[in-house]
Amino acid sequence: MTNSRTWNRVRASLGAFWRSRRAGTRTDDGMSTAEYALGTIAAAAFAAVLYKVVTSGSVAGALESVISKALHAPF
Incomplete structure (x- = not known):
């Protein structure tokens, strides 16, 4: 049970990281x-x-x- 909670936290952190990275690159339009x-x-x-x-x-x-x-x- 502890492993799945840890994995969910890691997955959520990585997802937030990649969403912030993609959002940062979209602001540069040209x-x-x-x-x-x-x-x-x-x-x-x-x-x-x-x-x-x-x-x-x-x-x-x-x-x-x-x-x-x-x-x-x-x-």
């Missing part, structure tokens, strides 16, 4: 304004670097070469 700002700045910086790489002379030449070969391929 990013805050500061996180949006940092994400936007990082995305803009990445886009600027990517634009510079793609418009560089060697990459632009390689892209033109690939496109012209694709357009003039024999059927």
